[in-house]
Each structure stands twice: as C-alpha cells, then as structure tokens.
Amino acid sequence: MAVQQGIYRGVSAADRVAQRRTRLLAAALTVWADPRTRTTMTAVCAEAGLSERYFYESFTGLEAVLEAVMDAIAAEIEETSRAAAEAAGEDPAVRVRASVRAFMDLLLDDPRKGRVAIVESVAIPKLRQRRTELLRHLAHESAVESRKLLGSPGRSTNEDEIGGMLFVGGMAELVTAWLDGTLEASTDEIVEAASRALLGIYR
Template sequence: MAVRAGVYRGVSAADRVAERRTRLLAAGLTIWADPGVRTTMTAVCAEAGLSERYFYESFTGLDALLEAVMNDIAAEIETTSRRAAEAAEGGPAERVHAAVRAFVELLLDDPRKGRVAIVESVAVPKLRQRRTELLRYLAHQSAIEAQRLLGARVDEVAGLLFIGGMAELVTAWLDGTVDATADEIVAAASRALLGLYDT
C-alpha cells in the first residue's frame, strides 16, 4: 500500500508542524515566566525537546515566539471573559462580575500568563509596543462589552482606564505588594468597571 506524501505514522506534515509549534509556545511561556532562567531560544528548545531547526520552522526568532505567546494570552483573556459574561445569570452587574472573575481565575489557574503578558513583557524592548497595542485592544473590547452589557456608550477613555488599572493591580498582586484575596480583587475591579460606565 502506498504511503501518502507527508504522512508519517498517520499524522500529516501540517499536523506535525502545528504540534511542534504548540510545544514551543508552551515552552516559551514556561521559560519566560521563570525569573531564574534566562529566556533564550536554546532554553526554549530544550524545554520543548526540539532542535533549533524546528524552532525556525514556526518562528523567525525569539521575539516572534514571545509575541505569539502574548497574543495567545490576550486572546484567551478576551474569550474567557466574554464567555463567562454570556453564561452568567442575572443582570448587567452579575455579568460584569462573572467576566472579571473569569479573568482573575485564569491568572490563578496559571499565574505565568499574567506575569508574562503584564510584567515580563515590559523588560523586552521589542515587545513593549506590542504590549501597549494589546492593552489598548483589550481596552477597546472592554468599552464594547460595557456597551453590550450595560447599555453604555462606547467610551475608549474609560476602557483604557479600566484595563490600565487592572494591569497595574495585577502586577502588584503577582509581585505580592498588594495583599488581597481573589474575591477582593474581583469585587474591586467589578465596582471600578461599573462605576466607570455608570449611566
């Protein structure tokens, strides 16, 4: 029986590339979030169990990998928060609370994501602009969600104020300079968002 081109042990070449990319992204998150390890392509490849040849199959360099890690985290924050709001029972305040809780629980489940996206990305000069772009994108989405959930007008300034404040709060929380429980963080952030869009 002829072997299909590009298929090895029943897995296509495209699927193998995608699986290696996923491993590199996971390794990048692990290495980047570890303050005791220098973030290098060699360290990422070692963590992923892949050679540098496979690294370049998916990424042009280390910065491209780290940017992809940031993009994935931002997309997960957006998707997780929106789904929680849509699934919540009750009125607008309950939906806002559910969205904020989903975000905080995401960070509790994997603190590396908050540290990488909000804290560590500032230390990489080539990623600072991307961090700013992602925060502004999330601010815009926050303003749109406030319109959908609360009937508020789309206020970009309020959105940026909320997301910027959340970024600073999460940074202090992850660093241990703010002593608060997850419930307290959720309650304070929910009050802030509702207050900013109080109509």
C-alpha cells in the first residue's frame, strides 16, 4: 500500500516542521542563556541537532529565533499569571499575590527565561525594542486586570496605564537585580513587596 503523500513514519510534513521549530526554540533558549556560549545560528543548530537548512525552514535569521523565544516567554508569563489569579478566588489581594507568585515560580523553575527575556535581550538593539514592546503589553494587561479586579474610583484609563508601566518596569528592574545577584532577597520577600506595590498603585 502506498504511503500517504506528505506522511513519513506516521508524522505529516507540517508536524515535522513544527517539531523542528520547537527544537530550535528550545536550543536557542539554552544557548542564549549560557554565558559561556556565544549566541550564533551555528550554536543554536548544533544544540538542536539540526542543520542550517532546517533553521531557515522556520526562521529568517538569528534575531528572528531569539525574538520568537522572547514572545513565547512573555505569553507564558501572561497565561500563567492570569490562570493563577483566576484560581485564587475573589479576594483582590489574594489574587494579586497568586499572580506574582506564579510569575516568580516560573522564573525559579527555569531561570533561563527571565535571564534572556529581561537581561540578555537588552544587549541586542532589535531585541531591546521588542523587549520594550513586550513590557508595555504586559503593563497594559496589568492595568486592564487591575481595573477589572480593584475598580477605578477617581482614576482615568490613562492613569491606570501609567500605573501598569510603573509596576511592570519596576518588576523588570527588580528581577534583573535578583537574577544577576546584586539583590539578595527571598522569593517570598519579592512576592510580598511586588504585591504591596501593585495594590498600592491601584488603591
């Protein structure tokens, strides 16, 4: 019986492309987060066990795969934090702490994610711009969620956006100091301080 066109060992061509893309993203995260390794397309391909031909199947160049890594981390932060808040019940303070805790747990589970998205991305001009865009997106989402959760007595939408930028920008600096070792603080201390800051901005 003839093999169905585009199917190899039970896996379609599209699925094989997706699998290779996932491998490249995982490899890019590993290489980029390792200070001992120079982040190059060759290093990413070697880590993934794939040739450059397969790299160009999914990405136009090194900056494209690194940007995709950043986008994936930002999406994971947003989804994880929101899910934790929703699971925490109705109390605003409990929801805020659950959201911040989920973010910190994500970084503890895989410190590479915070390092590349918040620290290493600053060194590359194009990715620095993308970092700014992602932080502003997260700031906007923080403003929207805070307004929904805490209400907006006497505050304008613009004031909420300013508050979101203050919170997310401050968190980025806090996490940078924590990751590079200049700030000695426990996860509990960071969660508590960040939660108080967010609640204070919007109350």
